[in-house]
Amino acid sequence: MDTITAPAPEAASAPAIPFAVPASRWDESVAATLSPPQLLLYRSNLLGSDLTVTNFGGGNTSAKLEEVDPLTGETVEVLWVKGSGGDIGSMKLDGFATLYQHKLLGLEAHYAGPEDDDKMVGYLPHCTFNLNARAASIDTPLHSLLPFAHVDHVHPDAIIALAASSGGEAATQEIWGGRIGWLPWKRPGYTLGVMLRDYVAANPEVEGVMLAGHGIICWADSARACYEHSVGLIADAANYLNAKLAQKPAFGGAAVPVSADRAAIAAGLMPRLRALMTGARRKLGHFSDDAEALEFVNSAQFQRLADLGTSCPDHFLRTKIAPLTLDPARLGDDAYLAEKVAAYRDLYAAYYQRCKRSNSPAMRDPNPVVVLVPGVGRITFAADKTTARLAGEFYGNAINVMRGAEAIGDYIALNEQEAFDIEYWLLEEAKLQRMPAPRPLVGRIALVTGGAGGIGAATAARLMADGACVLLADRDAAAVEEVRAGFARQFGRDAVRAAVCDVTDEAQVADAFAFAAREFGGLDILVANAGIASSAPIEETTIELWNRNYDVLAQGYFLTSRAAWPLLRGMKEQGGSSVVFIGSKNGVAAATNASAYASAKAAANHLARCLALEGAPHGIRVNVVNPDAVIKGSRIWDGDWRKERAGAHGIDSGRELEEHYRQRSMLKRDVLPSDIAEAVYFLAGDQSAKSTGNMINVDAGNAQAFTR
């Protein structure tokens, strides 16, 4: 697993990855139809949806527009500015805060100096125009205090690379002459707005200003001119840096070869790291071995730069101040991993102690977010999959910044006290406190076999509805992909993955669990559901039929449980893990003409009890849900089984079967996949934390199946 392949001969001199050079995507035929606020939105979406322009969620845009005051009927100047939350790439008109510009300017009467920054945020809602509920962001003063109709503020990698380099100010002068100014680092807030306004007043020739360690702000007289100005400045920076990067390999060249087994190494490593991240909610992982990640982690300058930490506030708020780095030669050593994660937590606690102020919020989760492994790539952990993925993407942005910054000088990371003051900013803490409690299964990873079928898909949906991430495993490739695609639309693309897996195939089972480990970071819940059904009198039960039932229903449950075990075992410290078998009424109650099926189901039920006993010391609970007659949406009821059971019950038509089962039940009710899913949900989550070795019948009542 630790095998590292020989380096490609040209690796050490491979050219640096260049910055993307954006071009204007403005379409005047679209723009001509838009109102002034819509033009602002159009420009914002164009900027934000182009990842060559800005990072996810990065930046804000504004326009000062004339509006009719609903109270007085007078025409007033209103600042439309991207509000708090959301991102400019996907925002809608309701994402803008609208504020009276004359009131915003009047706020300066309340400002005496930088110590008033937090207080000034509290005044912003008093300037709201037209009862707009969208909260104004802390960047609002950057826009209101500048006397320009259209203002863009973005954080593209090529720009931050200049802003975070010892050579940045000289490069700014070289690229743009005096057209673009330079302000030293100042954290976002009212004071930065005042500094910016005063700078522009003293330097009236500038068309934009670089904000050191942060990004750029620029302006123009029209929406189109402002957009094209932003794109042009980014292209200028990218072209300048690309010319420098073409002269030598990035980060001192490659020092470590790329491992051909990096995906397998990540799958082996991630669950073990996840298990070590104790003292907080369970985490989801995200692995990337994209070109940017590999160029960086394999480079000669990797360790020095990684230790410096990230620069732009947008980056480090997502990635923490610095990553955890691991020695690829020692990944197999559990004690080494435990020591490294513990040392990271100690470093983080020391940073908190050094930088905290008398009124700082309590220390947050000290576990690492970004883990870098030479030869392998970049792994990120966060409370949910999307946050983990975005943290990885933000670290990718940070890598780009370091590459560019080092090409023109020395990369400069943000001073740790400044980083701390942003990370533990009181107003940010207030926002965190207002966040609703996470759904109960956020942070949990489930693997559902037979995930494309009725009960499997309903179970996956139930788990995802409460925040779990799910890997659907099914032997039907087309069906499982269709179910996955539907769930991706319903629950988001980060929540669901699919793997083709025949539970009777040991290698396919191993691959599915490795896939879950690499895609999500580990496993908390196994739902063993993949099943078949057959019906035959004993004298007509062939050895083939007998074996098929036992291969899928008994051995399949064994193989999936065994593969899940090492992943589940690691979660003991976080509260344990859960295995749920989908059994059958026929695992308890004898069935006519279905001895192979019913006895294999009984074997699985007893396997569950044995595993409950064996799993308890490791915090693994094992329980069974026994459905009966779940006909709607069930794939095992397609075709022959339906006809066979109809025949066994002396019913002519398969269609009368549902009525037959309903009437046979004690409660006279249909049993649906969603009913089974609800029982699985109960057994999967903490509400059943004290239950193991149990069976829940979900069969609308069947006296024969009463457990005793």
Ligand SMILES: [Zn+2]
């Ligand atoms: Zn910014």
